[in-house]
Amino acid sequence: KAGVTQTPRYLIKTRGQQVTLSCSPISGHRSVSWYQQTPGQGLQFLFEYFSETQRNKGNFPGRFSGRQFSNSRSEMNVSTLELGDSALYLCASSLWDPADTGELFFGEGSRLTVL
Amino acid sequence: KNQVEQSPQSLIILEGKNCTLQCNYTVSPFSNLRWYKQDTGRGPVSLTIMTFSENTKSNGRYTATLDADTKQSSLHITASQLSDSASYICVVSAYSGGGADGLTFGKGTHLIIQP
Numbered sequence: 250k251a252g253v254t255q256t257p258r259y260l261i262k263t264r265g266q267q268v269t270l271s272c273s274p275i276s277g278h279r280s281v282s283w284y285q286q287t288p289g290q291g292l293q294f295l296f297e298y299f300s301e302t303q304r305n306k307g308n309f310p311g312r313f314s315g316r317q318f319s320n321s322r323s324e325m326n327v328s329t330l331e332l333g334d335s336a337l338y339l340c341a342s343s344l345w346d347p348a349d350t351g352e353l354f355f356g357e358g359s360r361l362t363v364l
Numbered sequence: 365k366n367q368v369e370q371s372p373q374s375l376i377i378l379e380g381k382n383c384t385l386q387c388n389y390t391v392s393p394f395s396n397l398r399w400y401k402q403d404t405g406r407g408p409v410s411l412t413i414m415t416f417s418e419n420t421k422s423n424g425r426y427t428a429t430l431d432a433d434t435k436q437s438s439l440h441i442t443a444s445q446l447s448d449s450a451s452y453i454c455v456v457s458a459y460s461g462g463g464a465d466g467l468t469f470g471k472g473t474h475l476i477i478q479p
Contacts, residue, residue: 291472292408292469297465304463305464345463351395352410353410353464355400355408356407358407
């Protein structure tokens with residue numbers, strides 16, 4: 250079956266602009282979570298969506314937002330971009346089933362460069 | 365505070381040699397521990413998931429061990445290949461079934477295999 254699809258793979262923006270990233274989860278997966286990854290910081294949790302509702306949010310400013318649609322596809326938006334927002338943004342989907350391990354399946358990521 | 369510490373931060377070994385990566389955690393409660401492999405610029409891919417009752421799990425040349433008493437895990441790579449060059453991330457889950465808020469990520473070990 251198809252994996253997690255993230256678009257775009259690469260993008261370059263300038264400070265002050267905004268960006269929207271998209272994530273299509275594995276078919277049947279209802280949970281989508283987003284992460285920011287920068288060198289030396291590892292994966293940092295942004296937010297998680299389940300059935301179109303934000304379940305959890307990490308410690309990021311309000312410039313970072315997201316949403317999930319009825320087909321489980323998710324988008325995240327970053328407004329008023331700063332140089333420090335340059336990172337690899339990863340999306341992961343999971344089954345969200347108490348009987349499951351909750352294994353995450355990651356997409357290939359969207360590499361954002363802010364100039 | 366839940367923490368996952370990985371060592372070493374980086375490691376260089378010759379092709380064909382074995383190596384062991386370490387993961388120590390202070391996460392409570394504990395549901396499962398996962399090892400992911402992340403190639404440069406790509407999304408992480410799951411190698412193994414171990415629950416409390418499992419102390420060894422293999423995936424090809426990768427063998428993970430878990431000591432839930434000492435809260436330590438290791439990932440052993442046998443007969444390393446150039447394609448093993450990647451970052452290896454240890455992730456501990458506090459809950460079964462999902463929920464990114466229950467995940468604690470290590471910062472990873474960057475492994476380089478030299479020919």
